[in-house]
Amino acid sequence: MRIDNSKEWHWLAGGIAVSLLSVATYFIFASIAGRNYPFGITAGFGYVAARIGAFFPALADNPVIRRFGDKPDAFIELFILVGLVLGGYTASRLSGTRSAENIPAVWVRYHGKSILKRYLFVIFGSIMLGYGAALSSGCTTGNILQGWAHLSLGSIVAGFCFFAAGIAVARILYPKTEGGNDND
Amino acid sequence: MTTINILFGLAAGFVFGYILARTGITKYPRVMGMLLLKDFKILKFMLTAVISSMILFHFFGDLGLLKVVPKNLDWGKPIGGLIFGAGMGILGYCPGTMAARIGEGKKEAILAFFGMSAGILVYAITIKPVKATLLSNELNGDIFALLGVNRWLVIAAAAALFAFVIRFVDGKFDDGRRVF
Numbered sequence: 001m002r003i004d005n006s007k008e009w010h011w012l013a014g015g016i017a018v019s020l021l022s023v024a025t026y027f028i029f030a031s032i033a034g035r036n037y038p039f040g041i042t043a044g045f046g047y048v049a050a051r052i053g054a055f056f057p058a059l060a061d062n063p064v065i066r067r068f069g070d071k072p073d074a075f076i077e078l079f080i081l082v083g084l085v086l087g088g089y090t091a092s093r094l095s096g097t098r099s100a101e102n103i104p105a106v107w108v109r110y111h112g113k114s115i116l117k118r119y120l121f122v123i124f125g126s127i128m129l130g131y132g133a134a135l136s137s138g139c140t141t142g143n144i145l146q147g148w149a150h151l152s153l154g155s156i157v158a159g160f161c162f163f164a165a166g167i168a169v170a171r172i173l174y175p176k177t178e179g180g181n182d183n184d
Numbered sequence: 185m186t187t188i189n190i191l192f193g194l195a196a197g198f199v200f201g202y203i204l205a206r207t208g209i210t211k212y213p214r215v216m217g218m219l220l221l222k223d224f225k226i227l228k229f230m231l232t233a234v235i236s237s238m239i240l241f242h243f244f245g246d247l248g249l250l251k252v253v254p255k256n257l258d259w260g261k262p263i264g265g266l267i268f269g270a271g272m273g274i275l276g277y278c279p280g281t282m283a284a285r286i287g288e289g290k291k292e293a294i295l296a297f298f299g300m301s302a303g304i305l306v307y308a309i310t311i312k313p314v315k316a317t318l319l320s321n322e323l324n325g326d327i328f329a330l331l332g333v334n335r336w337l338v339i340a341a342a343a344a345l346f347a348f349v350i351r352f353v354d355g356k357f358d359d360g361r362r363v364f
Binding site: 004006008009010011012013014015016017018019020021022024025026027028029030032033036038039042043044045048049052054059062063064065068072075076077078079080081082083084085086087088090091092095097098099100101102103104105106109110118119121122123124125126127128129130131132133134135136137138139140141142143144145146147148149150151152153154155156157158159160161162163164165166167168169170171173174177178179 | 187188189190192193194195196197198199200201202203204205206207208209210212213214215219220221222223225226228229230231232233234235236237238240241244249250251252253255256259260261262263264265266267268269271272273274275276278279280282283284285286287288289290291292295296297298299300301302303304305306307309311314318321323324325326327328330338339342354359362363364
C-alpha cells in the first residue's frame with residue numbers, strides 16, 4: 001500500500017529531522033538509563049557480540065564483552081537496531097520503493113554478478129566496520145551525528161579518518177565511473 | 185525498566201530508520217557517490233543535522249538541562265577511524281543504514297549485520313594489546329577547554345564552516361546527477 005507519496009526527502013528536511021531525534025533521545029536516554037548516553041548504533045552490535053562471546057569461557061572476563069553485555073545502553077541500542085529494521089521496512093512499503101535487490105546494481109555493473117565475490121567483500125567490509133567502530137568508540141552516528149555536534153576532539157579526528165579511508169577505497173573500487181542511469 | 189528501554193529503543197530506531205530510508209541515505213550509489221566526491225546529498229544531510237543538533241545540544245547544555253560528555257582523543261580514534269572508513273568503502277554503507285537496509289529487503293545486509301558483530305568480537309579478543317598501545321594515552325576531548333575561548337564563538341565558527349561546505353557542494357553538484 002502506498003501511503004507516503006512524497007518524493008525522496010530533501011537533505012535539509014532529513015537533516016533537521018535527525019537532529020531533533022538525536023537531541024530528544026539524549027533527554028529520554030538520560031532519564032531512563034540514569035546517565036548521558038548519546039544516541040548510538042555500535043553498542044547494539046556490541047550486545048550481539050557479547051551474547052555470542054558468552055559461549056566462549058575464555059572471554060568471560062573480557063572487559064569489552066562485559067561492557068557491552070552489562071550496560072543498559074547496549075541493550076537499548078540493540079532495540080534501536082530492531083527499530084531501524086522496522087523503520088526501513090515501513091518506509092520502503094509505504095513509499096513503494098521496495099526492490100528485490102540483493103547485491104547493489106551498481107556493484108554488479110562494475111564488478112560482475114558473482115555472489116561469492118560480493119559476499120566476501122561484505123564479510124571483510126563489515127568485520128572492519130565492527131572493529132573500527134569499537135576501536136574509535138563510535139560509528140557514523142556516534143562519532144559524526146553526535147560527536148561532531150558535541151565538538152568532541154576524538155570524534156572530529158575519527159570522523160575525518162572515516163572519510164579519508166572511505167574515499168581512498170572508493171577510488172580503488174571505482175577508478176572510473178560512466179555517469180549512467182542506475183540510481184538504486 | 186526493561187520494557188521502557190525496549191519500547192524507547194524501538195521507537196527511536198524506527199524514526200531514525202524511516203528518515204534514513206526516505207531521505208535516500210541507505211542507497212549504495214549514494215554512499216559510494218559521496219566517497220567518490222560526486223554526489224553530496226549524504227554530506228549535506230549529515231552537516232545539516234550536525235549544525236542543528238550542535239546548537240541545540242549546547243543551548244540545552246547552557247540551560248543545565250543536559251550534559252555533553254566529549255570523547256577524548258587517543259590513538260584508537262584515528263586508527264579505528266581509518267579501519268571503519270575502509271570498511272565503509274568496501275561495504276558501501278555504515279552500521280545504521282545497514283540495519284535500515286535489512287528492513288528494505290536488501291538481503292546481503294543481514295550478512296553484514298553478523299560481520300559487524302564479529303568485528304566487535306575480534307576487537308574484544310585483541311583488547312589487551314590494543315589497550316596497552318593505542319589506548320594508553322589520551323588527550324581531553326573538550327575542545328572548548330583546549331582552545332580556551334568562548335564556547336559560542338567556537339560553535340558559531342564551526343556552524344559557519346559547515347554551512348559554507350554545504351553551500352559550496354550544493355552549488356557545484358546537483359542531487360539528481362547520475363554518478364554511475
